[in-house]
Structures are given as structure tokens and as C-alpha cells.
Amino acid sequence: MAGGQVEKRVKYKSSVKDPGTPGFLRIREGMLLFVPNDPKSDSKLKVLTQNIKSQKNTKEGSNKPPWLNLTNKLGKSHIFEFENYPDMHACRDFITNALAKCEEEPNKSAVSTSAEQLSIKELELRFKLLRENRHLQRLHKQFVESKVLTEDEFWATRKKLLGKDSIRKSKQQVGLKSMMVSGIKPSTDGRTNRVTFNLTPEIIFQIFAEKPAVRQAFINYVPSKMTEKDFWTKYFRAEYLYSTKNTAVAAAEAAEDEELAVFLKPDEILARETRQKIRRVDPTLDMEADQGDDYTHLMDHGIQRDGTMDVVEPQNDQFRRSLLQDLNRHAAVVLEGRSIADVESEDTRIVAEALTRVKQVSKADGETTKDANLERLERMSRLAGMEDLQAPQNFPLAPLSIKDPRDYFESQQGNVLNVPRGAKGLKRNVHEAYGLLKESILEIRATGLSDPLIRPEVSFEVFSSLTRTISTAKNIIGKNPRESFLDRLPKSTKDEVLHHWTSIQELLKHFWSSYPITTTYLHTKVGKLKDAMSNTYSKLEAMKESVQSDLRHQVSLLVRPMQQALDAAFQHYEADLQRRTAKSGGERPNGYI
């Protein structure tokens, strides 16, 4: 199968009765090609893999020749007769794989015949999720491709992921890279003096955001006065002039070229924005207010040259711009984030216009909102107090969103270990925490979901007892409390353990949610799941055996809870099976009476 292509000598039959045309069957990932030996024959065939609905083949050992029967979606079947069974198997496996891949890829049109018609958007979303999340992709591969779960079942448990994504998009601002635009180094070809800049939309966005004058110039000049390429050439010419720090040359060039001068002059739009912003600044750090409050700044009053103040070369040169200013401006823009998240256009002009619009809106906001002012004052009065001299203030709770639970628990462990022994009220045992959790689950059952889902105190209890249990376990294991045992395992083993754990969770989730079994569909599903689980179980055993002896104990400690969980599932399965058979048997009078 190397090279992603298989080529076999076959006879092609359009029907069972057809004697067949000898030729070559060439199978590639995307399609299937039959080339007859006789070039004049019209039985040349091309089938796209995604159009194949199913394949059948004759069994080895039956007295039939090795046939492979492919049915396409239109119901037409193509039969290939191979020379021998191994050839046929190779081809069959290849097609199976290709089909599986098809399923995974966005061209779900093949599968969409199943239950619901999925919108393209949703598919894209699923696909994006798979791409972004390596673990998810692996799970998907493992279960969906091996047909333990169907595509829909797999995603059904992740509805939240699918749904939330769209909300998240609107809520969270997209950030900007913190690299400076001036950090873009041109590439040279080494021989001539030519330099080439590679501009990505992101860079352009950043330039526009940091330099409103450039943005305005773009709107004014492109494309009426110059092409986009000319525009950027000019821009980088100006940047180059800056970098040489030769203000005389810059001034001379600016005098000649009025468009170039736009880039070299101080940014007026920026200056206006600055004036606007300075009025809204926190008064406790408003140094601008100082200017002129003490009368020392009065011309030539005070001490001029005693070495406390710094000397700087006169800055009145309008073609001078300092790196420091650029840095400040850049950081401010990064802090603001990408303000036009919804505009994902490649067109520079649209980006420029959208940015200008956003700025105008925010300016209008700034003028009207008294709320911001009020809030600022409120914050100021809050900060005026000294925090530890007064009773703790109750800040509003923010929902905790833990992205990576492992990270969270590991970072928390130091805290738990160092809790002062006598600290009362904090110490609760696991059972209490469990009790609390259970209670709140019961409550949810009774009253339905509320907001917040779980009371903060309960979740705090549960989390802290969890961290405590985890860290005590770790304390016993590791000599160094900061080093987790997992980190000591070889990377492959560690990955394997983690993967097993996630896959077991996935399986168990589906398993338990299938009960009580009411339909045959669920019945077969549970059967499949059970097989997959016992499969994993044996893999766990194998892994336990394979690790080095000094780690074996620890690994088995890690594996034990997984196995226990699986065992519980198996037990339930068996019990349920027995009950069902007993039930179905119960209809008949027990025994022979």
C-alpha cells in the first residue's frame, strides 16, 4: 500500500454474467481506475471513492473466484475478478481505508444519507474541532473509524462543544500577536539590493491598527491614486528612512514626495485619539494634570542643568519618531485586541474601512458614556481602602473555566499541601464533599437546571477535596512534591496511559448512557461498546506487563481505577444480560413445567 496506490491485474465485469475485460485496476485514495489491456475497449472505468456505497467480496475457500463487488450510490455494481485472493484482499483493505477516510473528511455527502441532514456549517465546525484538538481527533479515529460508534453518536455527546463554539466566538476577542511590525525582516535575494517584504493580512491589520494615518492614506489613495503594491512599497520606503535615523534625508524625500510625507509626518489621527483618551484616564495616575500645576515649568524657572534632569537632543524635528513611542503604541493595540473579529476579509480596503468605523463608534461611545466615568470613580474609591485592614470585600464570582484539568490540579497542589494545619472549616473529607455534590445533583434532578449550575461553595468543596486526594496520593508516590508521577514515565507510556484513560471515559459515557436498553439499536451498540471495552482492558493489561519493573507498581496503581471502572461496566452488562434472558425466559414457564 506504499505510495497510497495499489495496482492489480483484474478482469472487469459489468455484471455477474459478463465474461470480463482484462486490464489493470488502479486504486488511489480518492478514486478507482480501471484501464483495460485493450486500449480500444470502451470499458474504461473511473469511480470516485466517495461514490462507493459498499463493497462485497467472495470468501476465500469458497469455490468461487476472487471477486470484489463494488456498489455505487446509484445502485450500479462493478465486479472485479482478481487473479488470486491476496490481491483482492489488498485492494479491499485499501478501499475500506479510503472509505473510512471519506467519512472523516468533510465530504459527508456520502454519509449524510444516514439520519439527519447536516448543514455544511456544522460539518465545518466538527472538522475544525477535530483539527484543533489532537485528542479528540484520536478518539474519533479510534471509535468512529472502527465503527464502535457512529459519527452521530460520537458528536451527540459533544453538542455543547459544537454549540458553545459559536457563542465563544462572539464573546471572546481574538488577540493579536505580540510581535512588533517593525520586527518584520525583509528577505533579500543576496545578490542585488532588492528586498522583499511578505505582508500577511495579519500584518496589514496590525499596521492599520497601530497607524491610523496609514489606514486613512490607504483609503484615500488605493486604488484611485496608486496600486496596493505601490502603496506598500512607499510605506516600507518610509519605514526604511525612519530606521536610518537620518532625519535630513527623510525631510528631503518628504518634501519631494507628498504621499511619502504622509507616512513620515506625525500621526494626526493618533494625536487626536490621544487627546480624547487622556480625558478619560484614571485621575490617580494622570500625570498630565501635573503639568503646569506646580509653577516650576514656567519658562526658565527652576533648575535647568543640575544633572538630575536628562538631556535629550531637541525633539522638535517632525520627522523623528522614537522606538519607545512605537513600542507603547504597539502594546496598546495588542491590548485592545482584534476589534473587528467579524471581518475576516482578505481585502485590505475592507479591513481598513472596518477599522475606521470601529474607531468612530468607540469615539462616540467615549463621549456619551457617563457610566464609564462613574465606574472609574467607584473603582477609585474601592482602591483607596487598604485591603487587609478591613473585612474582605465580596467580589462577584466569575465562572471558572478550566481548560486543562490536569494543569489545574497540578498547579493547585502546592496550595493544598501548605494549608496551615489548624485552619478550620477548610478541612473536609472526601465523603463530605461527595455528599455535597450528590445532594446538588439530586437537587438538579428535582428542580431542573438553575444558574449557576452548581453552587460555588459546593464546587469549591469538591475541587479542594479532589486536589487534596490527588496530592496526598502524589505525596506518597513522588519524592519531589512538584514532580508528578506521570512525568517520570517515558513519554510514550505516559501518552498511552492518558489516551487509554480518555478512550475509556468515552466508552463508558456511551455505555452508561445506553441504559436502560429499550431498542435493538441500543442493544447492538452496547454489544459493540462492550467488545471495545474488553479490547481496551486487555490492552491495559498488556501495557502493565510491558513497562519496566521499577515503574510497574506505579503504573498498575494508575491503571487500577480504569480497570475498576471497566469491571463495573462489565458487571452491569452481565447482570443486565442475565436479567434480560431471565425475563425473556420468564415468559416461557420456567423449566419444563
Add this chain to the structure above:
Amino acid sequence: MIFKIEDVTVYFPYDNIYPEQYEYMVELKRALDAKGHCLLEMPTGTGKTIALLSLITSYRLSRPDSPIKLVYCTRTVHEMEKTLGELKLLHDYQVRHLGAQAKILAIGLSSRKNLCVNTKVLAAENRDSVDAACRKRTASWVRALSTENPNVELCDYFENYEKAADNALLPPGVYTLEDLRAFGKNRGWCPYFLARHMVQFANVIVYSYQYLLDPKVAGIISKELQKESVVVFDEAHNIDNVCIEALSVSVRRVTLEGANRNLNKIRQEIDRFKATDAGRLRAEYNRLVEGLALRGDLSGSDQWLANPALPHDILKEAVPGNIRRAEHFVHVLRRLLQYLGVRLDTENVEKESPVSFVSSLNSQAGIEQKTLKFCYDRLQSLMLTLEITDTDEFLPIQTVCDFATLVGTYARGFSIIIEPYDERMPHIPDPILQLSCHDASLAIKPVFDRFQSVVITSGTLSPIDLYPRLLSFTPVVSRSFKMSMTRDCICPMVLTRGSDQLPVSTKFDMRSDPGVVRNYGKLLVEMVSIVPDGVVCFFVSYSYMDGIIATWNETGILKEIMQQKLVFIETQDVVETTLALDNYRRACDCGRGAVFFSVARGKVAEGIDFDRHYGRLVVMYGVPFQYTLSKILRARLEYLHDTFQIKEGDFLTFDALRQAAQCVGRVIRSKADYGMMIFADKRYSRHDKRSKLPGWILSHLRDAHLNLSTDMAIHIAREFLRKMAQPYDKAGTMGRKTLLTQEDLEKMAETGVQDMAY
């Protein structure tokens, strides 16, 4: 909480109090009782301001028969706002517990620029033009003119305020600048004049140092404060510099050119008046003959800056005859300008005492000392007579007259230094003639004489015995408080070597060494990756910071830093710096984290707090020595040596270390806060330098932290941050109480134990 210190019931707005706050109040009360001055050093982050405010307001309440007034001086406007914020909190508390009798009037006072609500006036660019724009609408002659000519523009707010006359009063309360503006806008009264008017009624006034120390301003604003006032100079570690600045003037080429232009204009005006209203000039002459420099009944809006010399040095004499006539005065000024111009044309640095300067001025330009002394008064009178409102235009001639008055008034404590160019930039000719004051005690003397109690307090006043000498006063109480720590919440370190074990320093011969620059950069790169939220770096000067950042940018160090945190920088543009600070705070608030690059002795180092998450680490790159070759500094050192027997080296080290301490001292605000301080220079490991740091830093500087390399510092920082993240008992443990409750205080009062275990 409410407790008693001897006979005073103190109302303190929190449930708990630090022991050092309590002691601070006890000492302060002693000083108030003795009606004397005091000097108190207490570390930052121990709630100095609130302790001070609550004691003094409570003291006032306990003596209803002789109410004292509090004049609270801050360095900057934003500190003023902060102080008023704390006072508001306190006032609310006191009113809640005592009802209406605790009500006070507290105002912040600032310049027109910060208080004006007239949009047309505010449209002016800077303070001087705001002042001028205001005067153009409020001067008495302008208003008189408007009765005839309705086209003359006036300020409605001022008119309304004038109409309300004595009824224009502020109801009791605490007013920040914003509150004053809001009130003024609401009532249609001018907040600036209202606030100035209320100064005499207010119980608490918060304003800038200059309003009390600079005779030019104090002469107008603080004239009427009664003796029974308590004056507080907060953050007073730089007070000597403020004092000498207030009495120093310099003259440049541009000043002379401007002054010449002003004289031409004045000359034209005189001619115009002669033609149209000769009587007015004659009236002025007669007034001067009678010995009145100024009309007595000057309305507030007509006043401009007062005499630059100190009140008790101003002669109550008639203006000398040779400058009584306007034309003659203009001639004298012309001669003065000419002489100054000649003196500026020098190739060499010249240093002269005022006495010899005046005598050569007399012999060469024929201007006597007494004439010089009256220049200010004569110019003021003339400008009022000529009804000149664009004060900003006439600044150059005022500067020259201020110079003349000062040089004519003071014979000692000053020197005149003429430099053809700045030492550090010899290629740029920029001649300057400076009259520089060396004696800090001159400017503050009237304050000590006038008011019954003056409190000088700061987080860094070490060595505490130096200040009484510099300012020549005898405090009745002079104490330095230690900080009682609940836990070791500050972690000072001295970094002497980089990760390659090579020494780091900003010593002149080392500072541009690429190895040092790289090591400094690496230190920061490592630190930003382990320190959460805000990191602040201080450099010894702008030019050094500029250079080092440029190098870091080229070598990619800056990029590495930016991967962890956003970078904000103090520039020489104050507006930009303010916005950068605002953004820095927002970056820290939202969890993005940021680094702020700043300069010791800069505006940021002087007054901005980097408490809590705004500053978990401060790095002080180098020792912020003054530029020791500066002629003025030399002259000052000489003076200090001759007068106070203070050694040059000692003073320089003292000055550098107080600046460094000031920079790093801004990381903590309370004991719940924590922060690290890194002194990155090998010179800090020397005892003579280090020992000048304030005691509260030294007591946390462990011997093991005196000679660190980058990797060791990183290790210590990691450990420290981990330790600080743990919960702890706020009240302090094992008998060392670091947080006192009401009961603790009562118990203390019973047993009489004053010295709590530190």
C-alpha cells in the same frame, strides 16, 4: 474603629490597625500637642496617609474651641486625588459615627487648567495659555469694558460666581478636582475661583508643594492661612530639591529674545496710552511715589504670579525713583537685557556669586542693586496699568525681572553659573545663565516660622538626621518607624553578576559594555517568564534607557520579553506616559501582564504606585547617581560642605540611594501585598552604598541575597512567589501582632504597653 490616644478620640475607618500606624499617631499627637514640627519616616505600604489624616481630623474634633486647619501638600496632582479619595472614606466614616458635627470642608486646589469648566478656555493647549485665556475673560478691565461693548467675551461661570458674591460657598464635604468641576458646572460657578475663595474657610486643603513653598504662587494662594494650621509635606524625601527649585531662575538666548520683543510691545502700549489715556500712567507714577507698588484692592482675577522673593525679604519701601516712570523702567530693562546678552556670549563656564554679579552689573550697565530688587514689583504694576492680559506672551520679561529681583535680594546661598553648552552635549551650543539656589532652608523657612506644626513625612527619609540640617529646623519629634511584617512580603535582592558570572553595573566605564546590556536583558527575560502580572524596571536615565532598549530590540531580547508580557515605556512626553501607564494597568488587570520601563528621578518614579498586581517585581538597573560633573551640582555640594560639613561623596550616595529606594518602595501598599526588588548593580553589595537604604528594606535584605547571579535570583524569585501565594494568618502569629483590633488597643491602653513586639 474608635479608640483613644491619651485625650483624643481617634476615628479610624477600618476594623483593624497596624501597630506602626498606631505609634505613628501617638508620635504625631505629641508633636501637635507641643505645637512643634516633626519628621516621621514610615515605610510605604503601612498606610501613612490614612493614619495621618484620621489623627489630625480627630484631633480637630477633640478641640472644638481651637479648630486647627490641615494643609496637606502632595508632590503631584494624582497623589492629591489619591489623598482626597482616602479622606472621603474617612469623612464618611466619621460622619456615620458622629453625625453632622464631624462634617468638614476639604478641597483640592489646582491650577486653572485642571479646574476650569469653560470649554472655550480649555481648548487652549497648555496651562499658560489656559491662564491667559481665563484672564482675557475675567480681568477687571475686560469686564469693565464689556459693559460698554457687548462684543467683549466674558466667562459665564466667572460672572455667575461674581454675582453670587459672598453667597458662593461650597457646602461641607470632600471635594476632589472632579467633584469641584462637577459642582461648578452644576451651579454655573467658576470652580477655580470658588476653590481659591474657599481656601480660607476649608478645614482641609490639599495642594501641591509649590503652593506653599514657591513664593511666586504662595504669595497669592496661601497668603491668608492662619497660624493654627498643621502643614503636612507628604512624600517629602525630595523636599530639599523642591525648595531650591522654587528660588532658581535661568536665562537663555530665547528668553532674552522674547524679553526684547515684550519690551517693544510694552513700549508701544506706553505710547498708545500716552496718546489716549495719559492720566493713567501719571496716576501710576503718583502711586509709586507714594510708595505703593500695587493697588491694594486687586481683585482675584487680576492677580498673576507674586514676588519671587520670600515675603520677609521683600522690602516695604517705595520703588526707587529711577524706575518710577514707565519709559525709564523700560530703559533699565533694556540695559539689563543687553548686559545679560553679553554675559551669555561666553566661551567658558563661569561661576560667580550674586554679590560680584551685582557689582559688575552696576559698573557696566549702571543698574543698582536696589533697582534690581524692585524689578518684579515695577513690572507687575506696569502690566496692570497697561491692562495686559496675555500673560503667557509676557513670560520672558517676567522671567528676567524675577531673575533681577532674586539676584538683587539674596547675597548668600546662591550662585550664578554661566555655561556655553551642556556638558553632555558639547556640540550643541546652548548658552545659559543660571541663578541657582543652594540653600533649601531658605524657601521653607517662612513655612516653619508661620505655622504652628509642620509635619515632614515619607517612606524614605534616611538618614533622618540629615533633613533637619538641610532644612535647618529643629523638630520636636523625629522618628523612623520599622515595619512589622506578618510575613516576609518584600524580597530585596542585590544582583551583582549576570548568568555568565560577569559583573553588572551602570558605572560609567561599564554601562555600554554589550555583556552588561545582555546580562541585564537576560535577567528580565527570565524574570518575566516567572513573575505574574506587572513588572517594573527603572533605569538610571532616559538616555541610558533609550540606548539599552534599542540594543535589546536589535538583539531580539525585547522580542523574547514581548512573548511573555506587553511592554510599556515612560517617555518624555507626559501625555504618552500617562496613557502608557493606563494601558499598563489594564494589561495587569486583565491578566495579560506587562512590563513598564521607567526612569529613576522621572515623573513615574516620583508619584506612581506599583502596588499589588501592578508590580510584583521592581528591577533597579544601576545606581541612579546624579550627573556629577554638572556645575550646579558641584556648586551645591561645595555649599553643603562649607555650610553643613556634609561630605560630597556622602551626599551623592545619599541622594542616589534615596532615589533608588523611592523607585523600589512603591511595590507594596499593605501587608497583604507582596513584591520583590532587585538592585541590579554590583555596587549595591558594598556596605557604604547599601547602608544608606531605608531600614525597612535593609531589614529584609538577607546576607545570602547580597551577591547574586541571575540564575540564583531566578531561583529565589520562584521560591518567594510560591511562598507568597499561600494563604496566611493576617493577624500575625506567635505573639507578634501585626494587625491590631479594637480589643488589642484597649488592652494596650490599660497595661500602658506602648511598644508592641515587633
